[in-house]
Amino acid sequence: MRLVIIGAGFAGMYAALSAARLREIRGVSPGQLEIALVAPEPTLVVRPRLYERKPETLTAPLFDMLEAIDVSYVQGSAETVDTKSKLVKIANANGTKKSLSYDRLVVTTGSRLFRPNIPGLAEHGFSVDSLDDAITLDKHLHGLAMRPATTGRDTVVVAGGGFTGIEAATEMPARLREILGTSAKTRVIIVERNDAIAPDMGAGPRPVIEEALRKVGVETRIGAGVASLDESSVTLSSGEHIETETVIWAAGIRAAPLTAQIPAERDSFGRLLVDRCLQVTGVQGVFAAGDAARAACDDEGNYALMSCQHATRMGAFAGNNAAAELLGLATRPYHQKTYVTCLDLGEAGALFTRGWERNVEMVGDVAKKTKREINTVWIYPPRAERAAALASADPERVTDL
Incomplete structure (x- = not known):
């Protein structure tokens, strides 16, 4: 029997850990149930931190951990999925291709930044969506x-006033001072289409x-969007023209394209509809x-968000359940009633909220300490030691805050 997991992000990592945990508990050997993880590199990109300095350091190796828990690493990108023949076709960077059969498949291919067809965006826009994008920025x-030293050089425009846009924007004043010096007349402007x-x-x-x-010192432009940009300026839908040589696009994400190959319903974000x-x-x-995946967190109408907090726990349930089916065991309904947010606000600290109502619990330096712990400890892979790694993947306890 073979369980194949596509993707080495937070969901894929915990799907592998959880499936291996159940296999171990049931006393099943890797020869009886093979678990294979497919990804271009055996590396976790710590995507929630890509707005920070030195993005090239924001990765964590997975190979030793996968080896410790007897999960096979298959290098390459999944190009096609045939659910009728139960085959995944994989392409490697060197041009070689191969097919991998599966008995159960877990799709954890993540998401991509949505880039609309705005004049100049593809040529002149930056982002913090992927490791390569963050390094380029x-x-x-x-x-x-x-x-x-010009107004355009010293001005950064962030398109999108959501979670990613705010974290990128509030980090930017300090980064610009470090690079351009304290005498530079820097400006950072968030552009948000909504009215708040x-x-x-x-x-x-x-x-x-x-x-x-x-x-x-971050300015905002509310109720306006980016209409066009070039290498030295951006024009907003309001008609305002801003001189800038740096536009960071942070205005929405969609599920990775591979989900479109699964013959199933998807939501407006491209996420596959799944049962409990x-x-x-x-x-x-x-x-x-x-x-x-678009998954219900509870019976009250709340659905998992596109965040590592939800991805980690969902991955643990998906890996456990895929392995459980192969072993003839009962599956476990995913649930995640606890929901928190911790928003980095640069030199102003951070904001920590709890619950779907987002009740504020901590602000400023206190919240910043929690944010640092989340970013540098909680979201990183467990150490590459078999017992500890497997113990970390109990679906009922993953991200139980």
Whole structure:
């Protein structure tokens, strides 16, 4: 029997850990149940941190951990999935291709930044969506120091006033001072189409966010979007023209394209619809988790968000359930009633909320300490020691805050 997991993000990592944990508990050998993880590299990109300095350091190796728990690593990118023949076709960077059969499949292919067809965006826009994107932005920012001091050089526009946009924007003033010097007349501007900053956060936390933006000197343009951009400026839908050589796009994500190959319903974000045990609706033997799945967290109408907090726990349930089916065991319904947010606000600290109502629990330096712990400890892989790694993947305890 073979269980194949596509993707080495937070959901894929915990799907592998949880499936291996159940295999171990039931006394089944790796020869009887093979668990294979397919990814271009055996590396976790710590995507929630890519707005920070030195993005090239924001990865964590997975190979030793996978080896410790007897999960096979298959290098390459999954190009196609045939759910009828139960085959995944994989392409490697060197051009070689191969097929891998499966008895159960877990799709954890994550998400991609949605880039609309705005004039100039593809050529001149930056992002913190992927490791390569974040490294490209970082090199660009450092390169600004070699350019003449102009308004455009010293101005950064962030398109999108959601979670990612706010974290990128509030980090930017300090980064610009380090690169350009304290005498530079730097500006950072968030552009948000909705009528309020942080539209998904609700009214409760918004005053804290707005005060933090004022404190770090980030301006906002509300009720406007980016209409076009070039190498030296951006024009907003309001007609405002802003001189800038740096536009960071942070305005929405979609599930990775591979989900479109699964013959099942998807939501407006491209996520596969799954049942409570994370099996793709109407497709036998295929599970999905993380940003690839639209999953109910509870019976009150709350659905998992496209975040590592939800991806980690979903992955643990999906891996457990895929392995359980192969071993003839009962599956376990995914649930995640506890929900918190911790928003980095740069030199203004952070904001910590709890519950779907986003009740504010911590702000400022206290919340910043929690944010640092989340970013540097909690979201990293367990150590590459078999017992500890497997123990970390109990679905009922993963991200139980």
